Amino acid sequence: MASLWFLGWVHGWLSGARAADVAYRKPPQAMLSVLHAPEILDGSLSPANNAMMRMTPVRFPPIAELAQPWLSLAGVRVAPRNRSIGETYQNGETYWSAYCQLDLNTGAQIAVDLPQSAKVGSPVWSADGKRYAFARIATHSIELWLGEVGSAKVRRVEGVALNRMLGEAILWMPDQQTLLVKAVPDSLGEPPSAEAPPVGPGVQETSGDGGASSTYEAVNVLRTPADERLFDFYARSQPKFVDFATGIVKSWARADLIADLSVSPNGALVLVETVHRPYSHVTAWDRFPRRIEILDLRAAKVGEVADLPLSESVPIGGVPSGPRGVRWRPTAPATLVWTEALDGGDLGVKVPRRDKVMAWDAPFSAKPREIASTEHRLWSLDFAAKDGDILVTEFDAVRHWSRTWHQNADRPAKPRLIRDISSDERYADPGLPLMQVRGDGTSVLLQDGDQLFLRGLGATPQGERPFLDLLDLRTLKTQRLFRSDTNGFEYPFAVLDVLTRRFLTRRESPAVPPDFFARTPGNQVAAPAGEAAWSSDTLRLTRTEDPTPVLRQIKKRLVSYKRADGMNLSFKLHLPPGHQDGQKLPAVMYAYPLDYTDARTAGQVGGSTRRFARLGRSSQLYFLLAGYAVLDDVQMPVVGNARRMYDTYQKQILSDARAALAAADRTGAVDTSRVG
Numbered sequence: 001m002a003s004l005w006f007l008g009w010v011h012g013w014l015s016g017a018r019a020a021d022v023a024y025r026k027p028p029q030a031m032l033s034v035l036h037a038p039e040i041l042d043g044s045l046s047p048a049n050n051a052m053m054r055m056t057p058v059r060f061p062p063i064a065e066l067a068q069p070w071l072s073l074a075g076v077r078v079a080p081r082n083r084s085i086g087e088t089y090q091n092g093e094t095y096w097s098a099y100c101q102l103d104l105n106t107g108a109q110i111a112v113d114l115p116q117s118a119k120v121g122s123p124v125w126s127a128d129g130k131r132y133a134f135a136r137i138a139t140h141s142i143e144l145w146l147g148e149v150g151s152a153k154v155r156r157v158e159g160v161a162l163n164r165m166l167g168e169a170i171l172w173m174p175d176q177q178t179l180l181v182k183a184v185p186d187s188l189g190e191p192p193s194a195e196a197p198p199v200g201p202g203v204q205e206t207s208g209d210g211g212a213s214s215t216y217e218a219v220n221v222l223r224t225p226a227d228e229r230l231f232d233f234y235a236r237s238q239p240k241f242v243d244f245a246t247g248i249v250k251s252w253a254r255a256d257l258i259a260d261l262s263v264s265p266n267g268a269l270v271l272v273e274t275v276h277r278p279y280s281h282v283t284a285w286d287r288f289p290r291r292i293e294i295l296d297l298r299a300a301k302v303g304e305v306a307d308l309p310l311s312e313s314v315p316i317g318g319v320p321s322g323p324r325g326v327r328w329r330p331t332a333p334a335t336l337v338w339t340e341a342l343d344g345g346d347l348g349v350k351v352p353r354r355d356k357v358m359a360w361d362a363p364f365s366a367k368p369r370e371i372a373s374t375e376h377r378l379w380s381l382d383f384a385a386k387d388g389d390i391l392v393t394e395f396d397a398v399r400h401w402s403r404t405w406h407q408n409a410d411r412p413a414k415p416r417l418i419r420d421i422s423s424d425e426r427y428a429d430p431g432l433p434l435m436q437v438r439g440d441g442t443s444v445l446l447q448d449g450d451q452l453f454l455r456g457l458g459a460t461p462q463g464e465r466p467f468l469d470l471l472d473l474r475t476l477k478t479q480r481l482f483r484s485d486t487n488g489f490e491y492p493f494a495v496l497d498v499l500t501r502r503f504l505t506r507r508e509s510p511a512v513p514p515d516f517f518a519r520t521p522g523n524q525v526a527a528p529a530g531e532a533a534w535s536s537d538t539l540r541l542t543r544t545e546d547p548t549p550v551l552r553q554i555k556k557r558l559v560s561y562k563r564a565d566g567m568n569l570s571f572k573l574h575l576p577p578g579h580q581d582g583q584k585l586p587a588v589m590y591a592y593p594l595d596y597t598d599a600r601t602a603g604q605v606g607g608s609t610r611r612f613a614r615l616g617r618s619s620q621l622y623f624l625l626a627g628y629a630v631l632d633d634v635q636m637p638v639v640g641n642a643r644r645m646y647d648t649y650q651k652q653i654l655s656d657a658r659a660a661l662a663a664a665d666r667t668g669a670v671d672t673s674r675v676g
Contacts, residue, residue, distance in 0.1 A: 030550070030625040034615055035060075037547040040513060042096070044122050047437035048129025049104065049496045049504070051149050052516070053112075054542070056098035058119070059617055066092050071194070072220035073231045075284025076165055080191060082140050083184065083234065085164050095119045095137055101149060104496060104504065104518060107541045113152045120145070124168075126176040127441040131244055133170050133179055135162050144170070144181060146244060159186075159249045163237040166259045166275065166285065174267040174440040177244050182237040185255040192229040222281050231279065232257070239272075253299040259290065265440050266333035269302060269362065270295050271326065280312050287311040292326050294336075294364065303364035305336065317397055319345040319377070323358070329409075330442030331383050334362035337371070339378050347377075347397060357381060357392070359409065371409045376401075382433065383409070385444045391433065393419070398642045400424050400597045406473060418476055424601035430478070431456025431469060434495060448498050450474050455492050458483060463558060463608040467532075468492040468503060481521055483532045488512070489611045504541075508612040511552055513544040551613040553577035554624055558609050559631075561663035564655050568603035571634040571660055575669055576624040585627065586674035587664065590620040591634035593653055595645055602637035629670050634660045 026032060041054040070077050070086055077086030085093050097119065099112035114120060115136065123132035129149060136143040141161035147154040161184040162169040169182040222228055238255040242248070253272070260273040272295055275288045292305040311320040319341055326338040337359050343349040355378040360368040372381075374394035379402065382391045388410035395402050404419035419430065431454035434446040446453045451470045458465040466489070468482040481501060484490040488509030493516070496502045501521045508514035518541055521534040546552065555575040563569055571591075579585065596602035615621050623630055636656040638645050664670040 027622075028626060031622055034548050034551065034622075034625060040544055040547065040614065041100070043102075043493075043506075043516065044125075045494055045504070046125045046129035046132075046149070047127050047441075048125075049494055050129045052102045052104060053123050053132070054100040054102055054109070055096040055122070058095055058097050061092050061095075071230060071234070073165075073227060073234060073285075074222050074279070074288070075220050075286070077220060078165055078234050080234075082138060083142055083161070083163060083165065084137050093137075095121060099123070099147075102516075102541060104541065107539065110150070110152050112147060112154060114154065123147075124170040124172070126172050126244075127437050127439055128176050131176070133172075133244075135164070135170065141184070142169075144179075144242065146247075155247070157242055157247050157249065160240060160242065163235075165235050166237070166257065169237070171261055171263065172441055173241075173263055174265060176439070176441065179242040179244065180252070180261055180263065180270070181240050181242060182258055182261065183240045185236060185238040186251075188233065188236065188255075191233050192226065194226055194230060221284065222279055228277075228279055231285070235275070235285070239270075252297075253295060259286075262328055263441075264328050264334040264362070265330060265442050267440075268297065269334050270297070271305075271328065271336065273326070278310060280310055282312050287314070287320070292323065302362075303360075305338070305360070315346045315348065317347050321345045325381075328442070329359065329383065330438070330444050331385065331388070332361070336360045336368075337381070339381070342373070354378075355394070372405075372407060372415075376403075382435070383444050385436075385438070385447060391418075391445065395423060398597075400642070418471075418473070422598060422601055424596050424598065424604075426457075426459035426601070426604040426606055427461075429456050429459065430454060430471070431467065433471075436495075436498075446495060446498065448501075453495055454478070457606075459604060459606055461560075461605055462486070463605060463610060464489065465608075466491045468495075480527075480530070480532050481534055482519065482536065483530065487610065489608045490517075509610055510556070510612065513546050513612050515544050516541040548613075548615075550577055550625075551615070554613055554621075555579060556609050556613070558605065559663050559667060560605075561659055561666075563659045565599075567599050567637070567639070569635040569637075569656065569659060569663075570603070570605050571663070572607065572609055572632045573664070573667060573669065574621060574624055574630040574632055576627055576629065579629075579669070582668060584671040585629040585669060586676075587629040587631055587670045587672075588620055588623045588676050589631040589634055589657075589660065589664075591636045591656075591660075593636040593638055593649075593656075595642070596637050596639045597642055597645075599637075599639050602639050603635065607633055629664075631660060631664055631670070631675075636660075 039057050042057055044053040068079055070079055101110040119137040121135040123134045125132045132147050134145050136145050144157040144160040144162055145154050163182050163184045171180045173180055235257045236255050237258050239252045241250045241252055257275040259275050262271045273290055273292050275285055275290055279288055289310050290308045293301055294303040296302055305326055306323045308322045314320050321341055321344050323338040323340055329335040329337045339355050339357055342356055343351045343354050353373045354376055355374045356370050357372040358368045359371045372392050376394040376396040379393040379395040388408045390409050391404055393404040400423045402423045405415035406418050407415035434453040434455055435443050436446040437443050450473045454469040454471050456467055458467045465484045470479045488507055490505050490507040493504040493506050496504055503519055505517050505519055506514050507517055518539040519536040521536050523535050524533055525535050527533050557573055558570055559573050560570045621630055636653055638649050638652045661672045665672045
């Protein structure tokens, strides 16, 4: 027995010694040089369109940060040390290490004086574009910091540790001088033990009703009574008002499991959504019971929209019953709007109308009133700046079809159909309306009189060419202000000035990194159908250097072909640096099958070969640096009736793959016997 123990000890010692000597395995130097290259800056545009924050992203946080203890609670991963929030499937969150303010009128830049070794979130702008707030991930808390446009200085707000476990924690009041934040309660005490013995049996109840529901949300769910106590502790937050000028902090209302806070346009009322028991051990917290209340600035209850029950068994493709998407109407002092299912949230129920839109006016003594309804599931509801006009978009999940209606929220009249198109349609997609943030922080449709600004990707058989249009709501005719040329990929980022129609674009090409340009429309020109009807003068605002020149040696082209049944398909072929014509390479095929109801739209080309190649934290394109070819965005449609298409799923996927391999073979660059 002693000899067996000794042998086991020696084996364990040798194994430990070998493990201690093993370092992290690194990829080839060609990959490392790209992985460690400087980052291209991200951009956050102010609502007033006067400034942009250029932000330096941190692609790879330190291993020690990822390896710290994390709790998985009801779909959220939280670090007990500082309440940092992780992504659903991994530890850590996206943050930035540097800020630089960019003046969109002059192109002048100011480097913001952030704390050393900063880990900061995106700026939360005031509506007037003069101020911003941001979260800083510190060692033991998430701090609140404030800054002003035109100044490099920032300052920390003492007495506030943000709690972002149940969503965003920073909100500007309509006066744009005060913030309402979700903070960790001051007297919360020590967290409960994750290892505490149970005080009773674990109990889960069922109604006995059958019904299929999706299972993807069952990630990091609560599993024990101890988990429930930990969720109570870490999800609890205290609302606090913060005066921007003085930094004075005042607590408001009681601490609770607050999912969302929003303030009425007149600044007098706050909509508060709180989560409460009984919790589920099957779904994430967003399906837990939720109480939606209206409080005044003294925290007195003014009204209650609903107390929604646990929603564990929402049908696949369905929605929870009861009010959903509750928010303040942007064009009224204090009116709530929300959507309710008329079919119990189940697409399998046959009803003439699936959803209704309700409105409830302060002082909330009268009953809510219906202002719209839809034959299919409501997709979006957007308000115009005046006259009660709204755009109501509905989506038919069975047909993959979208319709948008122009109607009025205050005056009953027959809705007017202004958009009627397959949701899978790329080539004829008219684009989506742009929004604008007004001085009180509310968001409405961006308009020039009766004209809406529309933005789209502009897909064509040769690739995407983004555009900016004006749609006249009276005639439903459009004018094209801008369309990206065929040499690069230029995306209309925002309209900077409605009167002059000056707009911001981000332009890139295979050889040139993305940069921002301000464009001002000039003279009207004779242009072919689909092209811009105006010339435009440009002002370059940024100048980015290529951080990875080796990637410019990658060759890429669009490969089009047909499936055995005649369906048009395509993929983007990427060839590695140094590839010689006629050289056949092993390849990696990257595809994500999608379902369609129409073969015509299934084969339409998406994406563009005219973009600047960048590799993120994980990308199939890294194989290019190891000498592989990459078949990227390989189209693998599954086409048929939405209720029966998966009966032929395997057959269609195999047909898609065979067609792609045959097309790859015809390029002469891919060894189709070596494809992963």
